[in-house]
Amino acid sequence: MSELKARIGEAVKDAMRAGDKPRLATLRMVSAAIKQKEVDSRESLDDAAVLAVLDKMVKQRRESLAQYRDAGRDDLADREQAELDIIAEFLPQPLRDDELDALIDEAVSATGAASQRDMGKVMGQLKPRVQGRADMGAVSARVKARLGG
Known part of the structure; x- marks a missing residue:
């Protein structure tokens, strides 16, 4: 079992013990998405694949958040933001701009x-x-x- 998947499982148990229903619902949704991906691919996911699932969920939440804010639905936007914050806890630290630029430069030179x-x-x-x-x-x-684009 991947380390990330195990951390999510522990977070589900902690949320159950604490009686934190909104957090528990979000974590169960994350677990279900991971399980669905495993069923679809018929193999256990490693950390990179779990990370890809989480990344996709974050992207979906950001898009929904923007749409809800544009529509003036702050109640739904707040719920999306809460889910986004919970999912983001399991993502690695975001890259700073200078780190990202260095990685891009490195990839450009490595590929020619x-x-x-x-x-x-x-x-x-x-x-x-x-x-x-x-x-x-x-x-x-x-x-x-x-x-040069």
Whole structure:
């Protein structure tokens, strides 16, 4: 069992003991998403795969949060924000801008990328290193700018 999955399982138990229903509901949703991914792929997920599931959930929450705020639905936006905060507890520390730029520079030089045609190579090398630590959309925009886009 992956370490991250075990931490989430322990958090579920702690939330049950504490009687924290909103936290428990969010953690159960996370566990269900991980379990669904395992059933779909027919294998136990490692930390990287669990991190990808969490990253996807965070992205969904951010998109919903923006839509709810635009629609003036602060009640729903607050619920999404609470879920986002709970899920984010299990993600690694976010990268600072200078760290991200250094990783991009390193990936560009390692792949020998010279133009936007090489963006896939750069992103392929970056993704495992920044997954869960940076918004992949923002990373993609930075790589595009770096490659002269």
